[in-house]
Amino acid sequence: MIRSHIVGCGAYLPGNPVSNAELARRVDTSDEWIQQRTGITQRYLAADGELTSDLALQAAQRALDHAGMKASDIDLIVLGTATPDETFPATATKVQAGLGMTRGAAFDVQAVCSGFVYGLSVADSMMKNSMAQTALVIGAETFSRILDWNDRTTCVLFGDGAGAVVLQAGQGQGTPADRGVLSNILHSDGRHHDLLYVDGGPSTTQKAGFLRMQGKEVFKHAVTNLADVVGESLAAAGLTTADVDWIVPHQANKRILDGTARKLGMSHEKIVVTVDKHANTSAASIPLALAEAVADGRIKRGQVVLMEAMGGGLTWGASVTRW
Ligand code: UT7
Numbered sequence: 466m467i468r469s470h471i472v473g474c475g476a477y478l479p480g481n482p483v484s485n486a487e488l489a490r491r492v493d494t495s496d497e498w499i500q501q502r503t504g505i506t507q508r509y510l511a512a513d514g515e516l517t518s519d520l521a522l523q524a525a526q527r528a529l530d531h532a533g534m535k536a537s538d539i540d541l542i543v544l545g546t547a548t549p550d551e552t553f554p555a556t557a558t559k560v561q562a563g564l565g566m567t568r569g570a571a572f573d574v575q576a577v578c579s580g581f582v583y584g585l586s587v588a589d590s591m592m593k594n595s596m597a598q599t600a601l602v603i604g605a606e607t608f609s610r611i612l613d614w615n616d617r618t619t620c621v622l623f624g625d626g627a628g629a630v631v632l633q634a635g636q637g638q639g640t641p642a643d644r645g646v647l648s649n650i651l652h653s654d655g656r657h658h659d660l661l662y663v664d665g666g667p668s669t670t671q672k673a674g675f676l677r678m679q680g681k682e683v684f685k686h687a688v689t690n691l692a693d694v695v696g697e698s699l700a701a702a703g704l705t706t707a708d709v710d711w712i713v714p715h716q717a718n719k720r721i722l723d724g725t726a727r728k729l730g731m732s733h734e735k736i737v738v739t740v741d742k743h744a745n746t747s748a749a750s751i752p753l754a755l756a757e758a759v760a761d762g763r764i765k766r767g768q769v770v771l772m773e774a775m776g777g778g779l780t781w782g783a784s785v786t787r788w
Contacts, residue, residue: 468637468645469592469600471786473532475629476756477523478743479515482507485621494617504719508624508744510609516550518559520627521605524752525560528601528629539631540569541597543588545580545604545748547777548611549573552667560603569597576653577661578715578776580604580748582784585632585772586649589784592634603629604748611663613675622717623676624744628752641703644767644787648701650694651782657686661777683779687721690781691773692728698771698783706731708769711758715774716740716750725773737763747776764788 484507485496499505511520521544529536544557557571576583581604588600605627612620637643660682665674691714699705706729714722716739726733737758739750746753751772758764768788775781 466637466639467593467595468635468643469589469632470635470645471630471788472633473528473534473631474752474756474759475524475527475529475531476627476753477520477527478509478626478753479511479520480509482742483510488621492614492617492620494621499621502720503622504741505622505744506741509626511607511625515607517546517548517605517607518550518556518563520607520625521556521560521603521629522563524605524627524629525564525601525603528631532631534599534631536564536566538599539564539566539601541588541591541600542569542571543574543584543600543602544571545574545576545584546606547575547577547580547747548607556605557603576748576776576780577778578717578745578747578750579774579778579780579782580776581628581751582649582772582774582782583651583780585646585784586651586782588632589646589649592632598634600632601629602632603627604750604752606747606749608676608747611673611676618680619676619678622745624746626743626746626749626753628749628756630752630755647704647785647787648698649782649784650698650701652690652694653778653780655778657779660686660779684718684721686779687717687775688724688728690775690779691725694781694783695725695729695771695773698785702785704769704785709735709771710768711735711737711764711770713737713751713754713758713770713772715776716743716754717745
């Protein structure tokens with residue numbers, strides 16, 4: 466059977482890190498509160514005029530370099546983002562043009578913080594249907610543009626960034642021992658819209674709007690939903706938590722990462738954590754964390770890597786890959 470393999474990773478963080486102490490000079494907050502409640506110490510913020518597509522293009526180029534490939538090798542770009550450059554066209558098409566790629570298809574996936582897991586699932590499914598051979602799956606965000614900088618309950622939590630992987634179609638036996646993407650599980654429940662949303666958009670206010678979140682409620686859903694979907698994705702892959710070498714979660718809050726690991730009975734040492742340095746970069750957080758753990762040699766060939774995320778919608782999902 467066709468199995469898609471991650472053959473390259475790339476990351477891009479804009480500018481210099483902005484510390485909690487720097488934020489505390491313009492918002493009524495403190496380094497102590499942010500670290501205690503979230504584990505965040507700093508975040509990166511895009512410069513004026515630096516767009517989601519600029520971040521995505523850098524990460525994509527780095528993933529191609531890491532894979533030893535050229536843009537002309539790619540026949541699909543799937544970009545997870547909730548902060549597109551424009552209402553339309555898809556930011557993915559700007560990345561396509563930026564790479565000088567003229568064939569194939571490029572489109573955005575909108576699942577907020579679950580955007581990378583959704584994008585990976587879509588690209589993997591297209592490969593399994595022989596609709597693409599080599600894809601870029603990107604998560605890229607400039608959440609700083611949709612933050613209400615007068616709302617301390619949200620503005621301290623997020624950062625900007627982009628991560629990308631190159632996905633290539635290969636062959637497998639259809640067993641849990643295969644290398645490549647072994648399972649994807651996606652969920653959403655639109656009844657929870659009001660827990661995490663942006664109060665604007667083309668059809669409602671004709672303005673981009675600001676992020677609004679009921680943090681405590683989102684937190685409760687996150688720990689339960691993530692533990693459940695991890696179990697589902699492992700069962701679909703024919704594996705158990707004991708088989709997992711690395712969890713690469715969406716990075717919203719260190720307490721959510723720890724709570725989910727505890728609920729699953731998994732060791733904290735298996736979690737790749739970047740929320741401390743990147744804050745919550747929405748769809749970019751998983752590919753940013755992947756790129757880091759691959760570059761520093763933690764993730765090795767043959768190991769089982771579990772990715773999971775939850776975000777606005779609510780949307781959530783998980784993906785199991787043998788590296
Ligand atoms: O990526 C998409 C998914 N998003 C998430 O997963 C986020 C999930 N939620 C969370 O991570 C947490 O709920 C937060 C980090 C957002 C908040 O942590 P919390 O422990 O739930 O705090 P809280 O909202 O209950 O606020 C506690 C107190 C409040 O003061 P009172 O009412 O107890 O006096 C807040 O006003 O902390 C206050 N507070 C702050 N204080 C200093 C809220 N934000 C701040 C702040 N600085 N930035």
